[in-house]
Amino acid sequence: MPYCPPDCSCNLDGTVDCGGVDLKEFPRNLSESILHLSLQNNALEVIPMEELSRLQNLETFNLQNNRLTSKGLPDDAFCSLENLLYLYLANNKLTVAPKYLPKTLVSADVAANYLTKIYPLTFGQKPNLRSIYLHNNKLTDAGLPDHMFNGSDGVGILIMSSNFLKYVPKNLPKELFRLHLKDNKLEKIPKGAFDHLSKLRELYLHNNYITNDGIDNETFWKLSSLEYLDLSSNNLTQIPRGLPRNIVLLHLEKNAIKSIPGSWLTQIKNLEYLLLHNNKIKAKAIHPLAFKGLKKLHTFHLYNNMLERIPSGLPRRVKTLMLLHNQITEISRNDFAYSYFLIELNLSYNKLTSPKIHPEAFRKMRLLESLDFSGNNLNVVPSGLPKNLHVLRLKENEINSIPDGSLSGMTKLKELFLSNNKLKLNSIYPGAWKQLTNLQLLDLSGNQLSYVPTDLPESLEYIYLQNNQISVISENAFESTPNIKGIFLRDNRLTTSRVKEIAFEKLKFLQVLDMGAYSESATESKKDGGTSGDNLENDSEQATQNDK
Incomplete structure (x- = not known):
């Protein structure tokens, strides 16, 4: 068995693991036959040449998360490692990249240092190099040589996010399929910067300063394999023209885009996800034919814009519309x-107000499962809701009535949220709950109910009734809900004498009963503020949570 340093683990396959053993100095007298050496998570500041030069068979060298500085790492420190494939130097204190790295390298990780300069032979002349990680450094355009990837055309992954680059690096490797340049200072993309990247599939450019003047109609056009393009959080005022047809996911959120012209997206035949939220788009600025022919587009985000009405010409096959x-x-x-x-x-x-929702607006939506009307100005539950809904959210409105039949036929509904409205028991048509034969969650918190609703469906598992005006729990209050798991009654007007404990004794599946504090009088209960008490299981966070 070759020599193994104290506190390290050594295997016969040539692996020495000294990770996280508080090393302050490079281990001495290591076997020359070592193939894999891990020194990560220590306190190394210097790599001695005389020790490293002996390890000529080394294939994997992990030095990440130490205290290495460029002074403690000689320019030719790795030159003798003629078999090195994987080098990990992330999370150190290097200010310049190693000047020479072995030609055999397959992957180099120098992320999370303080790098300001890369040398031509740091990553150049490495025919086997496939991935380079340089994110979270201090690189500027001046610190990059023009031909930093010369002779390393096989690089497929290049991560340069979170630096200080103003321009896309020159002469990028032609085999790139993933390029990360997010969180830089990019203002423009030089003409032809991506023209030779025919294999690029993922391009991350978000959180920069790119404007429409900084790109042209051909900037992305030759990226024939591009599937993922992220231009979010830039300074675009228009959707870029000339986007390649194979894009599947297009991020354009958090810009200043004001319109969607008629033919600028229609050539992207493979588009599935279009994210345009947090812009300045009005409905009248969306061309009726803007999405024509986009048969694969199924997810469309337009939230946090300036839409004054539902846009016309919505994508025909959209499944998720925000x-x-x-x-x-x-x-x-x-x-x-x-x-x-x-x-x-x-x-x-x-x-939205109730009179302004046409009762036949949802007549064609036979596949709709989730509908959210929360936070509008509705005063009644809208009529004509789709019968196939699984989740219906109507919380934080002004609803004071559930009209006769407005919930009838909704036998697939599983979750109904009506919290923070103005509902009273006499404003809900008789038998409304019993019709919801698959309902599992009913949230009626923050209303004006005076007692537990009757005729609750047998399928119900969770009922939220906190912050109402309920003053009594009768012995048969939950007789119709034998499968109930959670009952939330905090912040009501309950008193000890008006709570019949027999109401809960037959509920075999009950896991949470939250009633907060209740006392001999309603006055004392309110004085306590419902912050403590004899509830069977007090879960205040869950009691105040409106969504399951």
């Missing part, structure tokens, strides 16, 4: 007339 946090005031009869495939529709936090 329109929350806009200024929509009305839903007309034909706004969703061609949205046959919608599964999830979010219209929360707009300016």
Whole structure:
């Protein structure tokens, strides 16, 4: 057995692991036959040449998370490692990259240092090099040689995020398939910078300063294999023209885009995800034919824009449509007339009122499972809701009535959120809950209910009734819900004499009963503020949570 340093583990396959053993000096007298050496998570500051030069068979060398400085790492420190394939130097204190790295390298990780300079032979002339990690450093354009990848055309992954680059590096390797340049200072992309990257599949450019003037109509056009493009959090005022047709996921959120022209997206035939949230788009600035022919587009985010109505010409096959946090005031009869495939529709936090929602607006939505109207100005539950809904959110409105039949036929509904409205028991039509034969969660917290609703469905598992005006729990209050798991009654007007404990004794599956504090009088209960008490299981965080 070759010599093994104290506190390290050594295997017969040539692996020496000295990770996290508080080394302050490089281990001496290591066997020349070592293939894999891990010195990560220590306190090394210097790598002695005389020790390192003996390890000519080394294939993997892990030095990440130490205290190495460029002074403690000689320029030719790794030159003798003629078989080295993987080098890990991340999370040290290097200010310049190693001047020479072995030609045999396959992967080099120098992330999370203080690098300001790369040399031509740091990554150049490495025919086997496939991945380079340089993120979280202090690199500027001046610190990069023009031909830093010369002779290393096989590099497929290049991560240079979180530096100080203003321009895309020159002469990128032609085999790149993943390029990360996010969180830099990029203002423009030089003409032809990507023209030779025909194999690039993923391009990350988010959180820079790119404007429409900094790119042209051909900047991305020759990226024929590009599937993922992230231009979010830049300074774009328009969707870039000339986007390649094979993009699957397009991030354009958090810009200042104001319109969607008629033909700028239609050539992207493979587009599946279009993310345009947090921009300045108005409905009238979306061309009716903007999404024509995009048969694969199924997820469309337009939230946090300036939409005053439902845009016309929505993608025909969209399944997830996010329109929350806009200024929509009305839903007309034909706004969703061609949205046959919608599964999830979010219209929360707009300016919708009940009279402005056409009762036949959802007639074609036979696949819709989730509908969110939270945070609007509704005063009644809208009529004509899709019968196939699984989740319906109507919380934080002004709802004071559930009209006769508005929930009838919704036998697939599993979760119904009506919290923070103005509902009273006499404002809910008789038998409303019993019709919801698959309902598992009912949230009626923050309303004006005076007792536990009757005729709750047998399928119910969780009921939220906190912050109402309930003053009595009768012995048969939960007789119709034998499968109930959670009952939340905190912050009501309950007193000891009006709570019949027999109401809970037959509930075999009950896991949480949260009633907060209740006392001999309603006055004392309110004085306590519902912050402590004899509840069977006090879970205040869950009691105040509106969503399951």
